[in-house]
Amino acid sequence: MAMMASALALALSAPLALVAAPAHAATAAPATPPQGRGDYRALNAVWQEFLAWRDARPAAGLPDFTPQTIARQNLELNALMARVEDMNVASFSRAEQADWLAVRSKMAQQMFWLQVSKPFSRDPGYYVDQMLYPPMTELPVSGADKDRLQARLKMIPLIAEQGKRTLTEAAADYADLALYNLENADGVGHNHPWRPVPPAGVIGWFDDMAVRAKEKQPELIPEIMAARAAAIQFRDWLKANRPKMTAKAGIGEARYNWYLKNVKLLPYNTDQLYVLGARESQRLWSIHALEEHRNRKQPPLLPAATKEDYDRRKADTKAAITKWLTDEEIITIPADIGNLYVNVPWIERQGGRNFWEEVQYRDPTPDLLHATVPGHAFDGAMGKRDTHPIRSRIGDGVRAEGWGVYLEEAAQKLGFLADRPRTRELIDIFGIFRAVRVAGDIDLQLNRKGVKEIVEEWRQMTPWLDENVARVDAEIYLRRPPGYGIGYTVGMIEMQKLLADVRFQEGDKFELKRFHDRVMTIGRIPMSLIRYDMTGRDDEVKHFWRMDPLPPA
Known part of the structure; x- marks a missing residue:
């Protein structure tokens, strides 16, 4: 797991070239x-x-x-x-x-x-995304499901034609990513059905569907082939027009800062976030180095060798986490919470394990904490119980991802991994990948770097990170509204800030379980609002009462 010297130098030198600017919120009178x-x-x-x-x-x-x-x-x-x-x-x-x-x-x-x-x-991928999932439908289908599938297939030629009419200011990076996804498997396959050889992008999935339909539902073949032809025509149109698609994909610094303040309701600007991300990268690599030394005589963690072994590890880990959360009075787990999903299925990839699999197959603990219990799946199940007319309809990426990342290191501090030293190293590696995303998100949106450069940097700085996972994540953070990539580490920082504030405020009366239960029930609103609601501290929200004008491009 040793990091390359050049990557270490990059991580350690990042803050030296930065001077934190005053927060955008502090530039005008509250x-x-x-x-x-x-x-x-x-x-x-x-x-x-x-x-x-x-x-x-x-x-x-x-x-x-x-x-x-x-x-x-x-x-x-x-x-x-x-x-x-x-x-x-x-x-x-x-x-x-x-x-x-x-x-x-x-x-x-x-x-x-x-x-x-x-x-x-601006984004050809907006139309490509709408083409991707219909051909993944399991066949045969009947009744209303068949009607819906046929309607979706018939829409694809219309979607392709709409894209040709509407993409009047397409960005170069967006166009390249769309072309890639039309013709290539992304190598990760989030929510994709398993195939030993993944179909080659959207067009490949239509080929896959046509083969299945020939055997199981041949009456769908004309609609499948018409949709496939539309995807090919859209690809050809993109290739022909790609030289004219020269716009920048990122939104620029002024608009990113506007979004941070007026949408994300965060008390930071891009310069400050860049420093926070670099500091977290350094901190996590330093504690990882110490952990590796401490564990130098411990046997290495080996990945599961079979699906059965992996399934057993997942089941045992999920049960152990749930019992620990209850026994140690960390959070309330309702008896009727139901079966919570687990990420990262068992896959034997031709090219070997990807980043998530390298971690998860060794020990499912990091991702189960983050994404299952008490992370995303549990968080989502609790959110569905919310009947508040406003808060039940609001979600915030910083809050959601920050909660998941906060749990990873919290489990270390609370002793859950006291007898599993090598798993503590996996938690560090997860954190490192979250932290390097901060600079990546900002650099992409400020048009400082392209996807290929970000992928290379992330891979230098993150153990086991493969090109496919890095590229898919970079695409997500470039194509989503700004600030999603920062949400993991910055959200964790905001959760830690909230914990500190409530602990100081409540003094000896503070109870961790009550604190976590309150976080679960207060709503999935931005972290600054949760902090204001729970503590009454208005040092952040007083800068949000007046919405700023949207800066020009």
């Missing part, structure tokens, strides 16, 4: 909560109207992305946002004020999607 006319019931009413407006789908056919429709949608959204601004937020309770900020942040996110992200005109 505002105060609005003192308009609407009450809290009015906030909930406009929130429900917004959800219905945002989630509306055409009764038939495709969404309309013509300039006239986008202009109309912007006007409609502006009207909803004006009503939110005209609220007497100063008279709201603290929790209601947090709700108001959360509602406005979601409206700001939608405004950003319409005016900046614009995947319908």
Whole structure:
């Protein structure tokens, strides 16, 4: 697991070239909560109207992305946002004020999607994504399932034609990623059915479906082949027009900082986040070095040799984690929580294990903590119990991923891995990959580096990281709204900040189980709002009352 010397030098030298700038929130005098006319019931009413407006789908056919429709949608959204601004937020309770900020942040996110992200005109992958999953459908299908599949297959030629009309400002990186995904397996296969040889991208999946349909449901072949032809035509159109697709995929520093403050409600700018990410990379590599020395006489952890061995490890680990969480009074596990999913299925890849499999097949603990219990699967199941009219409909990537990463190191500190030293090394490796994403996310969105450069850097700095996992993650963070890649490490930092604040505030009355249970039930809103709601500290939220104008491109 030794890291290359050049990568170590890169990680250690990163902060030396950086000087933290003042946080964007500190550049203007803090505002105060609005003192308009609407009450809290009015906030909930406009929130429900917004959800219905945002989630509306055409009764038939495709969404309309013509300039006239986008202009109309912007006007409609502006009207909803004006009503939110005209609220007497100063008279709201603290929790209601947090709700108001959360509602406005979601409206700001939608405004950003319409005016900046614009995947319908900038990202060919927006259309490629819609082609990918229909051909993965298990055959045969019947009844309503067959009707839905046929409708989706018939839509694919329309989707391809819409992309050709609408992609008027396609970005170079987006176009290259779309072409890759049309013709190549991504090598990771998130939620893809298993094949010994993965089909070659979207087009390959249509070939796979045609073979299956010939044997199991031949009446679908005409629709499958028409969809396949549309995907090929879209690929050919992309290749022919690729020289004209020269726009930058990233949104730039000013708009990234705007998004951090007004949508993510984070108290940091890109310079500060860059330093936080570099510091975490250093910290984790340093403790990993110490852990490796401490464990130098321990036998290595060997990956599971068979599916049966791996399934046993998963089941035993899941049971052990659940029992430990209960016995040590760390969090409440409801008796009716149900069977929680486990990531990373058993796969024997032609090219060998990928990054997640290198870790998970040795010991499932890191990912089960992060993604199963009490991580994402448990978190999601608890979220479904939320009946709050506002918070039950809000999610935040920093909160979700930060909770998962926080749990990994928390388990180390709480002694769960006291007798498994080599597993503690795996936790470090997970953390390292989260931390290096911070700089990668920022560099991609600020157009400092492209996907290939980020993949190379991540692989230098992260043990076992393979090209496919690195490329897929870089694509996710470039193509999603900004700030998802930072969410893992920064969310963990925000969780640690919250824990510290509540511990200091409650003193000797503090109970870890009560704290974690409160986090589970307070909602999946941005971390700064959870902190405000739980502690009353307004040093962060006082900078969020006034929304900034969206910077020009």
